[in-house]
Amino acid sequence: MGQLLQYILNGLAKGSIYSLIALGLVVIYRGTGHLNFAQGEMALFATFGAWWIHDHGVPLLFAITLAAALAFVGGGVIEFGLIRPAGKKSPFAVVVVTIGLFQALNSLSGLLFQGAGTGLPFGTLFPNKPNDFFRLPGDAIWRYENVGVLASVLAITGILFALFQKTKVGLAMRMVANNPDSAKLSGVSTTRILMLSWGISALIGAIGGALVAGINTNVNLATMFGVFLLASAAATLGGLDSPLGAVVGGLSLGVVESLVSNYPKDWWASSYVGADTSVAVAFLIILVVLLVRPAGLFGSSRVERV
Amino acid sequence: MNALLEVRSLRAGYGAVQVLHGFDMRVNEGEVAVILGANGAGKTTTMRAISGMIQRKGSIVFDGEPITRTPPHEIVRMGIAQVPQGRGTFTDLSVADNLRAGAYVHKGIHIESDMREWYDVFPRLSERREQKAGSLSGGEQQMLAIARALMSKPRLLLCDEPSLGLAPIITQELFAILQRLNTENGLTILVVEQNANLAVKIAHSVFVLETGSIVASGTADEIANDDAVRKAYLGY
Ligand SMILES: Nc1ncnc2c1ncn2[C@@H]1O[C@H](COP(=O)(O)OP(=O)(O)O)[C@@H](O)[C@H]1O
Ligand SMILES: [Mg+2]
Numbered sequence: 081m082g083q084l085l086q087y088i089l090n091g092l093a094k095g096s097i098y099s100l101i102a103l104g105l106v107v108i109y110r111g112t113g114h115l116n117f118a119q120g121e122m123a124l125f126a127t128f129g130a131w132w133i134h135d136h137g138v139p140l141l142f143a144i145t146l147a148a149a150l151a152f153v154g155g156g157v158i159e160f161g162l163i164r165p166a167g168k169k170s171p172f173a174v175v176v177v178t179i180g181l182f183q184a185l186n187s188l189s190g191l192l193f194q195g196a197g198t199g200l201p202f203g204t205l206f207p208n209k210p211n212d213f214f215r216l217p218g219d220a221i222w223r224y225e226n227v228g229v230l231a232s233v234l235a236i237t238g239i240l241f242a243l244f245q246k247t248k249v250g251l252a253m254r255m256v257a258n259n260p261d262s263a264k265l266s267g268v269s270t271t272r273i274l275m276l277s278w279g280i281s282a283l284i285g286a287i288g289g290a291l292v293a294g295i296n297t298n299v300n301l302a303t304m305f306g307v308f309l310l311a312s313a314a315a316t317l318g319g320l321d322s323p324l325g326a327v328v329g330g331l332s333l334g335v336v337e338s339l340v341s342n343y344p345k346d347w348w349a350s351s352y353v354g355a356d357t358s359v360a361v362a363f364l365i366i367l368v369v370l371l372v373r374p375a376g377l378f379g380s381s382r383v384e385r386v
Numbered sequence: 387m388n389a390l391l392e393v394r395s396l397r398a399g400y401g402a403v404q405v406l407h408g409f410d411m412r413v414n415e416g417e418v419a420v421i422l423g424a425n426g427a428g429k430t431t432t433m434r435a436i437s438g439m440i441q442r443k444g445s446i447v448f449d450g451e452p453i454t455r456t457p458p459h460e461i462v463r464m465g466i467a468q469v470p471q472g473r474g475t476f477t478d479l480s481v482a483d484n485l486r487a488g489a490y491v492h493k494g495i496h497i498e499s500d501m502r503e504w505y506d507v508f509p510r511l512s513e514r515r516e517q518k519a520g521s522l523s524g525g526e527q528q529m530l531a532i533a534r535a536l537m538s539k540p541r542l543l544l545c546d547e548p549s550l551g552l553a554p555i556i557t558q559e560l561f562a563i564l565q566r567l568n569t570e571n572g573l574t575i576l577v578v579e580q581n582a583n584l585a586v587k588i589a590h591s592v593f594v595l596e597t598g599s600i601v602a603s604g605t606a607d608e609i610a611n612d613d614a615v616r617k618a619y620l621g622y
Contacts, residue, residue, distance in 0.1 A: 248490070255476055255487050262474040265437060267462040267491035267538065380478060 082218020087338045089216075093226035093295065095334015096233035100288035101311030102318065102326035103240065104281040110257035110321045111270075111277040112167070114174050118181035119285055120308025122158075125185045126151040126286030127299050128193045131200050140203050148286040155282025156275045163278065164271070190301055199300035202293035205232075229291050236284060237327055244323065253277065257321065310337065310362060317366050319379020328377065333362050387414040390542055390574050391436070391448055391466075398435040398442035405431045408444060409600040411593055413542070418568050418575045420585045420606075422619045423595035429578040430471050432595065433546045436576075437461055437468040449541065463491045467540035471547050471578075473531040477520030481511050484519050484530055488537030497537070504533040507563065525556035532563070542574045543567070549581045557581065561588055582619045586610060594619065 101119060108116045116122075130147035134140050162181065166173040190196050206212075206228030213221040244250040255263035256273045264270055292307055293299035314333045318325020340361045369377065391413040399405040405428045413419045423429045435442040438458035446454045453461055467488075476484050485504065489497045505512035508529045514522060519530055528548055535543060545564070549557040565588040567573045579585035586592060592609040594602040602615050609615055616622065 248494075251483065251486060252490065254479060254483070255490070258476045258478045259474060261439065261470065262476060263487075264439065264458040265462060265468050265470065265474070266487050266534070267459045269457075269459045 082216075082220045084339075085216060085218060086220040087342050088335050089220065089222050089226060091335035091338025092331060093229045093334070094337065095314075095331040096230045097288050097291050097295075097307060097330070098311045098314045098334055099327045099330025100233050100236065100284050100291070101307060102315040102330045103237065103323055104285045104288070105312060105315040106318070106320060106323055106326045107253075107277050107281045107284075109315070111253070111274050112163075112174075114163070114167075114171070114178070115312070116278075116281065117175070117178040118158075118185060119281065120304035120311070121182045121185040121189075122151065122155065122282050123285035123289035124299070124301070124304040125189050126154075126282070127202070127289035127293050127303070128189050128196060128200075130286070130290050131202055131293075131299055132193065134203070141205055144205070144287065144290045147290070148283050151286035152279040152283040155278040155280070158282070159275045159278035164274070186301055196299075196301050199298040202290075202297060202299045204228075204294035204297070205290075206294070225295065229295065232287075232291065236287060237323075240280075240284070241323065249273075249276070306359070309359060310334075313362055313366050317369055317376055319376025321380055322376070322378035325376055325378030333365075336362055336365060387416075389413070389447075390415040391446070391576070393436070393444070393446050395444040396432070396435060396442060396446065397444050398431055398440055400431075400440070405598050406435065406442075407598040409595075409598075411600065411603075413574060413576055413591070415541075415574055416568075416572055417590040418564070418577065418588050419591045419593065420582075420589040421576070421578045421593045421595055422582050422585070422615075423578075423580070425580065426597075427595045428598040429595055430546055431598075433468060433470075433544050433576075433578060437466060437544060439468075462538055462540075465539070465541035466544065467535035467538045467542070468544040469528075469531045469535045469546060469548065471550065473524075473527045475519040475522075475527050475531050475534065477518065479519055480516050481519055481522070481530060482515040484534050485511075485537050488534035491538050500537055500539075504536060508533050525552050525560070528552060528556075528560060529563075532560075536567075540573070542576065545575065545577045547578055547580065549579065549584070557584060561585070564588060583621075586620065 101123065104119050105116060108114055126147045129150060130144045133146055134143035162177050163174055166177040193200065204225055206225045208225045212224040216222055244254060252268045252273050255266065255268055256270050260270055289304060292303060296303065310333050311330065314329035315326050317333065318329030340357060389412050393411040395408040395410065396406050397404060397408045421429050421432060434440045436446060438456055438461045442454060445452065448464060448466060451464065453464065476487055479487065485501045486497060489500060510526055511530055511533060519527060522530060548560055561584045564575060568575055577585055586606050586609065589606040592604065592606055593600050594615055602609065602612060610620065
């Protein structure tokens with residue numbers, strides 16, 4: 081029992097980060113139907129930025145905040161300067177641009193930040209000494225770091241949901257997502273909303289990147305590969321246009337990953353079964369879900385057509 | 387009479403294909419004007435050209451201001467609201483949020499009282515405020531689409547085939563509401579219809595569109611007395 085709880089708790093922290101990156105994907109997908117393949121690398125670049133700012137003597141929390149704010153602006157600039165012109169050509173051109181951006185941001189990170197290949201030390205925002213944990217029934221422990229990551233992500237998610245549901249700009253985002261033509265006819269500048277969506281997506285990506293780097297105590301050029309893979313799986317599982325689906329999808333994939341990468345090891349005393357298997361199992365689950373429900377768990381049926 | 391909408395040599399189309407071949411049209415303030423035309427005549431294209439949803443050439447002047455190059459989200463602010471063909475409600479949003487969406491161009495204070503006003507006119511929407519628009523019947527969705535357009539407080543309402551797919555009794559109710567909006571609220575309305583009889587009854591002026599050109603126009607009486615038009619569009 082304690083063991084199971086332990087694996088679930090570990091999985092929730094990682095899973096919450098998948099949720100965050102998945103939310104970033106969903107925010108963009110809802111507006112345009114585009115999948116942003118550069119989502120992970122945009123987050124990575126911002127995380128290196130946070131590292132650099134911190135390295136220049138700025139406290140970590142402020143460094144991450146500043147990097148996230150810059151990412152917000154950067155996301156808007158990317159939409160305006162790259163995605164919008166490409167979108168006027170064809171949807172396929174957008175795919176090519178986001179894949180190119182993926183490559184470019186990764187290479188640029190390697191060029192700009194000395195030691196990015198092997199990794200740079202990254203601090204955590206939460207107490208992380210060996211005995212910084214809550215003791216739970218059955219010998220399970222909940223590390224403050226994992227609690228902190230989960231709580232931060234849930235707080236950010238709560239703010240995002242309030243933005244979508246309670247504010248005028250959130251209403252405009254829902255209008256554009258549901259019916260772009262009627263949104264225009266109601267007075268929404270859809271181009272401005274799309275720019276904003278990319279900004280928000282980049283901002284929450286930056287926070288997600290910093291949280292991953294905090295858990296790993298390190299940021300390197302490969303940090304976001306696996307995270308992006310699972311986050312896009314989470315978004316697909318949740319239904320691509322559903323913020324709630326992204327959150328549920330991310331958390332459940334985090335837990336599944338944790339269970340799959342730990343239990344076989346316990347049973348067969350084999351350390352061979354590990355992260356790769358968990359990704360495979362995660363995708364197997366998604367395959368099954370999509371066979372049964374093509375729109376994902378929470379997606380509107382419009383997603384089926386894509 | 388004062389022209390609220392003045393269209394001159396309007397040309398528009400999709401990509402290289404020109405659909406509207408340069409016609410003139412004038413809608414006076416306080417009138418109901420109707421565009422009649424068969425399927426594919428260019429009625430929807432005309433509406434989309436006026437509301438700025440597609441590229442257009444020629445001249446469109448609304449209340450003395452040229453809007454030929456104005457984007458749609460600014461045209462709404464100037465006072466033109468379009469109910470697109472096929473309703474164009476926000477199906478995933480609640481009825482109440484659809485109305486709030488319609489009021490997007492306005493500041494918050496009066497929105498809730500405006501909503502109450504339209505709930506009085508459309509009581510069935512009032513009963514379904516928290517329901518998703520997509521779950522409403524066709525007639526209710528059309529009423530919602532009109533109420534949503536009205537929330538922007540337009541001076542000119544464009545309705546593209548509001549009766550499409552509706553039962554005759556709902557269509558009658560709908561036209562009664564449009565007529566009331568015109569006579570009681572003084573709203574200027576431009577309606578596109580294939581279902582011509584009802585439309586012509588509430589109209590002051592009528593335009594007949596055939597393959598992108600206006601082939602006849604006049605007061606509702608003149609048009610109803612024009613044998614060729616009457617046979618082709620009014621069916622008697
Ligand atoms: N999105 C579009 N792309 C290309 N051609 C279109 C498009 N919409 C309409 N058309 C063409 O324009 C012509 C007029 O269409 P439309 O304005 O919708 O007619 P109506 O509303 O009178 O039935 C038709 O020949 C139609 O095929
Ligand atoms: Mg039409």
